[in-house]
Amino acid sequence: MSDIAIAVENLSKRYLVGHQSAKRERYTALRDVIGREARNFVRKTVDVVRGRQIIQGDEVEEFWALKDVSFEVRQGEVLGIIGRNGAGKSTLLKILSRITEPDQGRAILRGRVASLLEVGTGFHPELTGRENIYLNGAILGMKRVEIKQKFDEIVAFAEVERFLDTPVKRYSSGMYVRLAFSVAAHLEPEILVVDEVLAVGDIDFQKKCLGKMEDVASKHGRTILFVSHNMAAIESMCRSALLLDAGRCVAHRDTSLVVQEYLRNVGRVSATPLDVRIDREGSGDIRFVSMSLEGSRGSEVGAFRCGAEATIHFVVENRTDRELRGFRAAILVENAMAQPVAVLDSWLLGHEISGLPPGRASLRVVIPKMALMPGRYQIWIYSTVNGVIADWIKNAGIFNVESGDYYGTGRLPSHSEVMVLLDHRFVVSEENSAERERSAQNNL
Amino acid sequence: MSDTNVTQDLIIERGRTERHYWRDLWHYRELLQVLAWRDIAVRYKQTVIGAAWALIRPFLTMVVFTIVFGKLAKLPSDGTAPYALMVFAGMLPWSFFSSALADAANSLIGNANLISKVYFPRLIVPIAAVMVALVDLLISFAILIALMLWYRFMPGWQILLLPIFVAIAFMVSLGMGVWIATLNVKYRDFRYVIPFIVQLGLYVSPVGFSSSIILDQWRLLYSMNPLVGVIDGFRWCLLGGESQLYLPGLWLSIGVTAFFMWLGVRQFRKMERSFADLI
Numbered sequence: 277m278s279d280i281a282i283a284v285e286n287l288s289k290r291y292l293v294g295h296q297s298a299k300r301e302r303y304t305a306l307r308d309v310i311g312r313e314a315r316n317f318v319r320k321t322v323d324v325v326r327g328r329q330i331i332q333g334d335e336v337e338e339f340w341a342l343k344d345v346s347f348e349v350r351q352g353e354v355l356g357i358i359g360r361n362g363a364g365k366s367t368l369l370k371i372l373s374r375i376t377e378p379d380q381g382r383a384i385l386r387g388r389v390a391s392l393l394e395v396g397t398g399f400h401p402e403l404t405g406r407e408n409i410y411l412n413g414a415i416l417g418m419k420r421v422e423i424k425q426k427f428d429e430i431v432a433f434a435e436v437e438r439f440l441d442t443p444v445k446r447y448s449s450g451m452y453v454r455l456a457f458s459v460a461a462h463l464e465p466e467i468l469v470v471d472e473v474l475a476v477g478d479i480d481f482q483k484k485c486l487g488k489m490e491d492v493a494s495k496h497g498r499t500i501l502f503v504s505h506n507m508a509a510i511e512s513m514c515r516s517a518l519l520l521d522a523g524r525c526v527a528h529r530d531t532s533l534v535v536q537e538y539l540r541n542v543g544r545v546s547a548t549p550l551d552v553r554i555d556r557e558g559s560g561d562i563r564f565v566s567m568s569l570e571g572s573r574g575s576e577v578g579a580f581r582c583g584a585e586a587t588i589h590f591v592v593e594n595r596t597d598r599e600l601r602g603f604r605a606a607i608l609v610e611n612a613m614a615q616p617v618a619v620l621d622s623w624l625l626g627h628e629i630s631g632l633p634p635g636r637a638s639l640r641v642v643i644p645k646m647a648l649m650p651g652r653y654q655i656w657i658y659s660t661v662n663g664v665i666a667d668w669i670k671n672a673g674i675f676n677v678e679s680g681d682y683y684g685t686g687r688l689p690s691h692s693e694v695m696v697l698l699d700h701r702f703v704v705s706e707e708n709s710a711e712r713e714r715s716a717q718n719n720l
Numbered sequence: 721m722s723d724t725n726v727t728q729d730l731i732i733e734r735g736r737t738e739r740h741y742w743r744d745l746w747h748y749r750e751l752l753q754v755l756a757w758r759d760i761a762v763r764y765k766q767t768v769i770g771a772a773w774a775l776i777r778p779f780l781t782m783v784v785f786t787i788v789f790g791k792l793a794k795l796p797s798d799g800t801a802p803y804a805l806m807v808f809a810g811m812l813p814w815s816f817f818s819s820a821l822a823d824a825a826n827s828l829i830g831n832a833n834l835i836s837k838v839y840f841p842r843l844i845v846p847i848a849a850v851m852v853a854l855v856d857l858l859i860s861f862a863i864l865i866a867l868m869l870w871y872r873f874m875p876g877w878q879i880l881l882l883p884i885f886v887a888i889a890f891m892v893s894l895g896m897g898v899w900i901a902t903l904n905v906k907y908r909d910f911r912y913v914i915p916f917i918v919q920l921g922l923y924v925s926p927v928g929f930s931s932s933i934i935l936d937q938w939r940l941l942y943s944m945n946p947l948v949g950v951i952d953g954f955r956w957c958l959l960g961g962e963s964q965l966y967l968p969g970l971w972l973s974i975g976v977t978a979f980f981m982w983l984g985v986r987q988f989r990k991m992e993r994s995f996a997d998l999i
Contacts, residue, residue, distance in 0.1 A: 291997070324907060370996065371732060374839040377993040382733040389730065389839075397837045400758055402765045407758075414754040415838055443765075 281467055281499040282349040282372070286381035288523075289342040289367050341367040343523040344381070351386075351466075352497040354490075356504065356514035356531055358538050361670055362555065363520040365503045369393060369469050372501065387466025387499070390417055394471070396456030401445035405436055405455055408444055412459045426462045433488075434458035454481055461488045467499045468492070486513060507535050507613045539612055542654060542671055550672060558665040562600060564657050565591045565636065567673045580675060582697065583682030586646040588620075588655075588675070590639045594632045601630040602662040607641060612652045617695050647697045649688070650679040741989075745841045755831075755848035759823075760855055774859045778815055782808045782863075785928040795929045798955055799962030802871045807928060809958040810951045812860055813889045814927045817947060818918045820853035820890075824897025825914045828905050832999045842992050843985075846898045850890060857886070864958070876960030885953035888977055892946045895980030902987045905998050926951050932964065940968055946980070949973020 342364040349355050359365050370376045372383055373391035398415040399408050409430055413423040423430075431437055434455040436447075444452055470489070490513055493500050504510050510517060510531060517534040519527040521541060527534045551565045570587040571577040580586040588607065594600050606621035620641050622629055629639075657672040658665075679688055682697045689697070764770040782804060789795045790803035797803045824846040828835060831845050868875065904910040925947040926934075934942050942948055949970045955963040 370836075374730075374732060375836065376996040377734055377736075378732065379734055382731060385730040385732070391838065393837045394833075398834050400762055402762045403758065407761065411754055411758055414751045415834060415840070417748075417751075417838075417840070420750055 279351045280348050281351040281353070281386050282347075282383065282501070284348070284372075284381070284383045285346050287342055287345045287368070287371060287378050287383055288340060288380035289364075289371060289376070290379045291339045291341055293337050293339050340523050342371070342378070345520070345523075345525045346381075347518055347525060347528050349499055349501070351499055352493065353516070354493045354500045354502060354514045356502050356510040356517035356534075357520065358504070358507070358510060358517055358534065359520035360542060362522075364523040365520055366393070366471060367523075368520070369471050369501065369503060373469050385467055388417075389467045389469065390463045390465035391469035392416070392460045392463075392471065393469075395453055395460070399444060399452070399456060402443055404443055405431075405440045405447070408455065409459055412456065416460060416463055417465075418463065422464075430458045430462050433461065433484075450481070457481070457485055461485065461492075464496075465498070467501075469501045471503045472505060482509075489513065505614050507538075508615075511535060539614075542614070550669065553669055553672070555670070557668040558659070559661070560667065561594070561596050561661050561664075562603065562632070562659060562666045563593045563595060564659070564667055564669065564672070565593050567591075569675055570640070578676070580646045580648075580677045581680030582646055582648070582650060582677060582688065583680045583684075584646055586643040588641045588643075590641070590657075591636055592632070592639050593636050594634050597634050599630075599634070600632040600661060601628075603629040603632060603666075604660045605629060605639065605641075606658045608656040608658065609648070610654050610656070611695060612654075617648065617653070645682070645699075646677060646680070647682070647699075648677050649694055649697065650677050652676050741841060745843060748840050748844055751840055752844045752848050752851070755844065756851040756855070759848065759852045763852075771859070774856050775863055778808070778811055778860050779863055781815070782811055785811070789928040793929075795933060797962075798930045798932060798959055798964075801959040801962040802873065805867055805871055805873055806930060806955060806959060806963070808864055808867055809955045809963075810925075810927045812857060812864065813885070813950045813954045814922065814925060814947065815860065816853050816857040816889055817893050817950070818921065819856060820850040820893035821897050821900070822914050822918055823849035823853060824893065825900040825904055826911065827897075828901045828995065829908075829911070829999065835999055836996045842995055843898070843988060846901050846988075847894065850894050850897060853893065854886075854890065874960075875958055878957045878960055882954070882957040885950055885957060888946075888953065888974060889950045891981050892950060892977040895977060895982075895984040897984070898988045899980065899984035902984070902991050905991065905995055921945075921947065930955070930963070931966070931969075939966060940972060943969030943972040944976060946973045946976040949977075 345364070345368065347355075357365050357368065367376075369391065370393070371378050372385065373389065373393065375391075375393075396408075396412065398412055400411060403411060409427065410420065410423055414420070431440065434451075434457075436451055436455050439447065439451065444455070447455070468489075486509055489500065489502070492498050493513075502510070502514060514531050516529060517527075517531040518525060519534045519538050519541070526541070527537050550567055551563070568589045569577050569580060570589050571581070572585040574587070576589075590605075604621070604623045606619060606623065608616055609618040609620070611617050620643070652674060653676070654671055654674045657667065657669045659667045682688065764773060767773065769776075785807045786804040789807070790797070795803075797806045827845045827849040828842070834840075835842065835845070867873075900910050900914060922928075925945060931939075931942065931948055931952055943966070950973065952963070952966060953970065956965040
C-alpha cells in the first residue's frame with residue numbers, strides 16, 4: 277500500500293463575479309438609473325427562473341480561483357501552502373475540507389479530516405467558556421466523550437481555568453483565541469487542515485500553538501496542511517511547501533526554495549506600475565497612480581540609504597470633480613519575510629490631507645532619517661476619504677534600503693535579525709551628580 | 721494491506737453524491753443535539769423571567785383568541801369542549817409550526833459562519849431549528865394540562881395517538897422549512913416571505929376556530945393546507961370524542977406533507993454542496 281495521505285489531481289474551482297460597469301459617473305440621470313435597474317431586474321428574474329445564482333452588478337465575469345492544481349502529500353508530512361492574497365489557498369483548503377465542491381478534478385483523502393479554517397468557529401458569545409468548549413468541539417467533529425476526556429487538558433492549555441463559567445463575551449480577545457485554539461489543538465484527526473489561524477493571539481501563545489502542532493505531526497504521524505503568511509513559521513514547521521499563484525500551483529519543493537520563490541514573486545507583483553494594477557479595493561474616488569523614490573536632494577533614486585532622508589513620491593489622481601477633503605493616506609511597510617515593520621499614516625500624525633484638486637497631484641511621504649536596516653521592503657497602500665476606503669492596494673510597491681551611515685560612524689549592526697535602527701546615546705554621570713547639578717541650577 | 725487503521729478513502733469530486741450521507745447524518749447526531757441545545761440555552765439569557773416566556777406567550781394568545789372568536793364572534797366549539805381548550809389544542813401545533821418554519825428557514829443564513837468554515841451534513845442545521853421548536857411544544861403541554869385540570873376535562877384514549885400527529889407536524893415544518901431555507905440561501909427575498917406566510921397561515925388554518933365551521937363542499941379543498949389535518953388531529957386526540965376527525969382531509973394533509981418533505985429534501989440535497997459559495 278502506498279503511504280500517500282492526500283492526492284489532488286487537476287483540482288479547479290470557478291466563481292462568477294459581478295462588476296458595476298466601468299463608467300462610474302457621479303451625476304447620473306434618473307432615467308439611466310431606472311434603465312439600468314430595470315435591465316438588472318430582468319436579468320435577475322431570468323436567473324431565478326433558470327435556478328441560477330443572482331450576481332450583483334451589471335457585468336458578469338468568470339474567475340478561476342483554482343486551476344489544475346495537482347500534488348500529493350505523504351502520510352505524516354507537514355506541507356506548507358503559501359501564496360499572495362487571492363492566490364487560491366483558502367479555496368484549496370475549503371475544497372479539501374468538503375465545504376465547497378470543485379468544478380473540475382478530484383482529491384482523494386485517506387483518513388479522518390479535520391479542518392481549522394478559523395479560530396473559534398461557532399463560539400457563541402453568550403455561552404460560558406465551559407459550554408463553548410463542548411459546542412466548538414462538537415462542531416469540529418469531536419465526540420462528547422472525547423471532549424470530556426480532554427476537558428482538563430484543553431482548559432490547562434488555554435490557561436482560562438478561572439473564567440470557565442464566564443460568558444465568553446466578557447473574555448479578553450487573547451483569552452478567547454487561546455480557548456478557541458486549545459479546543460482545536462486537541463482534535464485527533466489523521467489529516468489536519470489549518471488556515472492562517474495563528475495570525476491572531478500573542479506571540480507566546482503562537483509559539484505554544486506551533487509547538488503543539490509540530491508535536492502532533494511528529495509524534496502521531498499526522499498529516500498537516502498549513503497555510504500561513506508567516507514565512508518563519510512555514511520554514512520552521514514544514515519540510516516542503518506549495519506555492520500558489522493566481523490559482524495555479526507554481527512550485528512544490530523544499531520549503532526554503534519555495535519561500536525564496538514566493539518572495540521573488542511578491543517583488544515582481546510589487547514592481548507592476550500602480551496605474552495598471554486592478555487588484556485594488558475602494559471607492560476609487562482617489563487612485564494612487566505611480567510611486568517613485570527620492571533621496572535627500574529630491575532627486576529620484578533606485579534605493580534609499582540608511583540614515584539619509586528618504587521620500588516616497590506618489591502621484592495620486594482625484595477622480596471626482598471637486599476638491600477632496602478629509603483624505604487619509606497610510607503606508608504599511610513589510611520586510612522580506614512579510615512581517616509588518618512600520619506604518620506611515622497621516623491619521624497618526626493628526627494630519628488630515630485636504631485641498632486635493634480634481635486631476636493629478638503629488639503626494640510625498642518624507643522620512644527624515646531612514647531607520648530601517650538594509651534590505652528589501654514592500655509597502656501596502658491604504659487610503660480613505662471621509663472614512664470610506666478610497667484606494668487600497670496590497671503589495672503595492674517595493675523599495676530597497678542600502679547600507680548607509682546612520683550613526684555617523686560608518687557602522688551598522690552586524691546581527692542579521694535587527695530590523696530597525698534607533699537614535700540613542702549613552703550618558704555617563706556620577707551617582708547623585710545629576711541632583712547636585714539641578715540644585716546648583718536652582719541656586720542661580 | 722499494511723495499514724493498521726482501515727479508513728475509507730474520501731473522494732472529493734464535482735457532483736459526487738456522498739454515498740453515506742444518511743449514515744453521516746446519524747454519525748453527526750451529537751452535533752444536532754449540541755446545536756439545538758445552544759439555541760435553547762442562548763434564547764433566554766439576559767432575560768428576567770427566562771423560560772417563563774415560553775409559557776406566557778401561548779397563554780396570552782389563547783386568551784385573546786378565546787375572547788375574539790369564542791366570545792365576540794360567538795363561533796361554535798367542537799362538541800361540548802370549552803372554547804379555550806379547543807383553541808389551545810389548535811394553537812399547540814400552530815405555534816410549533818410557525819416557529820419551526822421561521823427558524824428552520826432562517827437557520828442556514830443564521831449559521832453562515834459554520835457553513836462556510838466547517839463540514840457537516842448541512843441538513844443538521846434546519847433539523848436542529850425544528851427540534852428547538854419541539855422543545856417549546858413540550859413546554860406548552862404544561863399549560864394544556866393546567867387548562868384541562870381547570871376545566872376538569874378528561875381526554876379520551878385518543879390521546880395515545882398524539883405522537884403520530886406530532887410527527888406529522890414535525891415533517892410538515894421540516895419539509896417546508898428545509899425547502900424555504902434552501903431558496904433563502906440563494907434568494908434572500910424569502911426572508912421577507914416567511915413572516916407573511918406565518919401571518920397569513922394563522923388565518924387560513926383553523927387555529928382560532930374549529931374546522932367544522934367550514935362548509936362540507938370546501939372541506940377537502942381546505943385540507944390542502946397540511947396544517948388543517950395536523951390541527952384537527954391534535955384536537956381529536958386531546959378533546960377526545962368532542963372533535964370529529966375528517967379522514968379524507970387527513971389523508972390529503974399527509975399527502976401534502978409528504979410532498980413538501982420530498983421537495984424540501986430533494987432541493988436541499990441538490991443545492992447543499994454550493995451553500996458555502998452562495999451564503
